[in-house]
Amino acid sequence: MFKVSRKSEYALMAIQHLARLEPDFVVSVADLAAQEGIPPDLLAKVLQGLKKAGLLIASKGAGGGYRLARPAGEIRFLEVVRPFEEQIGVVSCHTRVTDCQRTDGCSLRDPMSVLNAYLMRQFEQMTMELFISPHTWLTTGPRTTTPAESTSLGRRS
Amino acid sequence: MFKVSRKSEYALMAIQHLARLEPDFVVSVADLAAQEGIPPDLLAKVLQGLKKAGLLIASKGAGGGYRLARPAGEIRFLEVVRPFEEQIGVVSCHTRVTDCQRTDGCSLRDPMSVLNAYLMRQFEQMTMELFISPHTWLTTGPRTTTPAESTSLGRRS
DNA sequence: GGCAAATCGGACTCAATCGGTCCGGTACTA
DNA sequence: TAGTACCGGACCGATTGAGTCCGATTTGCC
Ligand code: FES
Ligand code: FES
Numbered sequence: 001m002f003k004v005s006r007k008s009e010y011a012l013m014a015i016q017h018l019a020r021l022e023p024d025f026v027v028s029v030a031d032l033a034a035q036e037g038i039p040p041d042l043l044a045k046v047l048q049g050l051k052k053a054g055l056l057i058a059s060k061g062a063g064g065g066y067r068l069a070r071p072a073g074e075i076r077f078l079e080v081v082r083p084f085e086e087q088i089g090v091v092s093c094h095t096r097v098t099d100c101q102r103t104d105g106c107s108l109r110d111p112m113s114v115l116n117a118y119l120m121r122q123f124e125q126m127t128m129e130l131f132i133s134p135h136t137w138l139t140t141g142p143r144t145t146t147p148a149e150s151t152s153l154g155r156r157s
Numbered sequence: 158m159f160k161v162s163r164k165s166e167y168a169l170m171a172i173q174h175l176a177r178l179e180p181d182f183v184v185s186v187a188d189l190a191a192q193e194g195i196p197p198d199l200l201a202k203v204l205q206g207l208k209k210a211g212l213l214i215a216s217k218g219a220g221g222g223y224r225l226a227r228p229a230g231e232i233r234f235l236e237v238v239r240p241f242e243e244q245i246g247v248v249s250c251h252t253r254v255t256d257c258q259r260t261d262g263c264s265l266r267d268p269m270s271v272l273n274a275y276l277m278r279q280f281e282q283m284t285m286e287l288f289i290s291p292h293t294w295l296t297t298g299p300r301t302t303t304p305a306e307s308t309s310l311g312r313r314s
Numbered sequence: 315g316g317c318a319a320a321t322c323g324g325a326c327t328c329a330a331t332c333g334g335t336c337c338g339g340t341a342c343t344a
Numbered sequence: 345t346a347g348t349a350c351c352g353g354a355c356c357g358a359t360t361g362a363g364t365c366c367g368a369t370t371t372g373c374c
Contacts, residue, residue: 001242002159002276006362009248013265028320042363048322061371062319085158086360091166108170111288119159131268163333185349199334205351218342219348243331 007084010038010046015055015080016131019072026065049083072128078120080128090116164241167195167203172212172237173288176229183222206240229285235277237285247273 004012013036018027029047033040047066050056055075056066068075082088091112161169170193175184186204190197204223207213212232213223225232239245248269 001161001165001238001245003244003246004158004248008158009265013263016264030320039363041365044321045323045363051321058321059371060319060321060369061373062317063372064320064370066321081158087160088158089160091161106170107173107288108166115283115287126272130272131264187349196334198336201350202334202352208350215350216342217340217348217350219344219346221342221349223350 004081005084007042007046007049008081010036010043011050011080011084012128012131013038014043014047014050014066015068015072015075015128018056018066018068019128019132023071024067026059026063026067028065031065046084050080053079053083055079072132075128076124077126077128077130078123081123088120090119161238162241164199164203164206165238167193167200168207168237168241169285169288170195171200171204171207171223172225172229172232172285175213175223175225176285176289180228181224183216183220183224185222188222203241207237210236210240212236229289232285233281234283234285234287235280238280245277247276
């Protein structure tokens with residue numbers, strides 16, 4: 001079931017890669033593809049998608065490339081993945097609106113929408129900071145702390 | 158991302174349907190398909206898969222059909238879905254073992270395995286009781302109650 | 315100005331998967 | 345013994361996904 005597409009994997013790798021660099025360091029598609037072992041033409045499409053989503057900033061022309069639009073701690077997992085996932089949801093009702101005309105009689109819809117909302121909330125609250133320092137995850141679960149309250153709040157008893 | 162296959166949806170519907178009946182009530186493929194609006198030949202495949210997974214018990218011959226092997230509260234969500242989902246996992250590493258030869262250099266593997274384990278645990282602990290009485294979910298999240306209060310209704314077909 | 319580096323963006327192919335169907339075989343029961 | 349219903353494999357068409365190709369455009373640098 002919940003496997004992300006290959007493009008999403010590449011998107012996660014790219015953002016992770018850029019997050020490890022200094023903030024205003026630009027990297028070209030060719031360089032990034034070579035270092036991460038990704039087909040360059042495909043990575044180009046992925047980065048364009050991330051730019052359209054507002055996560056990356058592109059510089060055209062010689063010496064150009066991509067850089068993060070904001071720090072990794074403010075980029076949520078769902079934002080990275082959504083441009084490349086057509087259907088986000090558990091059952092047909094929540095993904096492809098066209099197809100499922102079973103909306104009345106179907107007894108699957110309600111419980112699944114609860115499950116769906118739960119999962120979405122988890123992925124929504126999870127930032128890309130996880131990919132930089134994953135050890136926090138082992139204690140807190142997917143509910144990662146927001147960048148602002150990471151020091152003061154969220155202490156478990 | 159995490160959309161289940163059509164077969165899994167049919168499997169969930171079938172188990173839910175059977176769970177609402179009296180424990181030893183058998184239903185034929187044709188009847189179940191007609192009542193739930195599922196292509197009969199396809200539903201037959203699904204029920205066979207569920208039987209192989211040990212969730213259903215089949216009776217052949219005239220007057221035969223399927224019934225639940227155990228109460229819904231003891232059937233976990235993952236059990237129902239697994240026979241029809243080839244790749245369960247978030248990234249390639251965790252699904253298709255063949256394909257991903259990036260195991261060393263890939264920095265995606267570790268954080269994703271944490272996420273993967275978390276999700277699997279959630280789905281593991283979630284029983285099909287959710288589909289019978291979903292209100293408990295709204296307060297507790299995916300960690301459903303223990304298989305104790307299975308109050309089966311006796312509505313006939 | 316000219317050239318090279320780099321992003322942009324559409325069109326395209328190829329293979330795998332998925333949803334669904336068909337049909338012969340087998341077991342059971344009335 | 346005849347009908348009912350499960351069993352199981354083969355098959356097919358549509359969709360999707362991964363990946364490629366190529367031309368256009370913008371920009372920096374000599
Ligand atoms: S699968 Fe769409 S309403 Fe149930
Ligand atoms: S995608 Fe398989 S090791 Fe990273």
